[in-house]
Amino acid sequence: MVEAYVNTRSSRKRKNINNQHYYNYDIFNTVLDMQIREFGNRFGEIGSDLLQNMATLNPRNSFSQFNKSSLLKLSHMYPRDFEDKERIILEHELDIYYHSVYNDVRFANLNGIADLARLMVATRKHLSHPLVYRLLKLTLVLPVATAMIERWFSVMKLVKTDLCNRIGDDFLNYALICAIEKEALSNVKNEDVIDCFQKMKTC
Numbered sequence: 001m002v003e004a005y006v007n008t009r010s011s012r013k014r015k016n017i018n019n020q021h022y023y024n025y026d027i028f029n030t031v032l033d034m035q036i037r038e039f040g041n042r043f044g045e046i047g048s049d050l051l052q053n054m055a056t057l058n059p060r061n062s063f064s065q066f067n068k069s070s071l072l073k074l075s076h077m078y079p080r081d082f083e084d085k086e087r088i089i090l091e092h093e094l095d096i097y098y099h100s101v102y103n104d105v106r107f108a109n110l111n112g113i114a115d116l117a118r119l120m121v122a123t124r125k126h127l128s129h130p131l132v133y134r135l136l137k138l139t140l141v142l143p144v145a146t147a148m149i150e151r152w153f154s155v156m157k158l159v160k161t162d163l164c165n166r167i168g169d170d171f172l173n174y175a176l177i178c179a180i181e182k183e184a185l186s187n188v189k190n191e192d193v194i195d196c197f198q199k200m201k202t203c
Contacts, residue, residue: 050077054139059110063102068094071135078138082131090131097129113139155179 001020053074056067068091075082075090082090101107101116106123110116117136120126126133159175160167167175178185 049073050142053077054113054142057113057116057136057139059101059107059113059116062108063098066098068098071132074139075131075135081134081138086131090135093129093131097125097132100125100129 001023002018005017005019005022053070056065056070056074058065071094072087072091075087104123107116107119110119113136117126117133117140120129120133120136155176156172159179160172
């Protein structure tokens with residue numbers, strides 16, 4: 001890596017840099033910039049703020065990322081789940097919560113937010129810090145809900161094609177349920193479907 005970098009495509013063009021500099025700055029930084037740009041295109045400003053605020057709940061390294069103001073901003077992103085009075089209570093509850101879990105040995109070696117939620121229930125701290133636990137639950141639910149919505153829209157593109165763009169809403173809903181809930185429908189027997197149709201009134 002200390003040797004001078006030589007461009008294999010045109011060996012005559014020599015640069016006054018070594019291999020270490022080339023791979024660190026010209027390659028690694030370029031790829032990193034591409035990833036950051038892709039992340040910015042994938043998530044908007046609100047989505048990025050949401051993820052950054054969620055990260056402050058991470059219990060790794062003895063809650064080193066804990067940030068009270070970020071968690072209060074996170075509660076403002078859920079206006080239906082937190083009333084104004086609850087946010088005032090949450091502001092005081094966060095201080096008590098932080099000192100409670102930071103000084104508790106059982107919370108010392110947690111790997112993620114899911115482990116934190118499980119241990120809070122096991123130690124019954126979810127009862128003494130209900131608003132923090134509500135924030136924690138919303139943080140755990142968001143990635144799953146986002147992935148499911150993206151999956152449903154992908155299925156909708158497959159079901160409602162250009163040839164089937166005039167189907168009604170009811171038929172589209174039924175078709176989407178069949179396409180999305182494949183695992184649940186695999187347990188339904190053909191005989192049960194036939195019996196259901198036979199019991200329906202004739203048109």
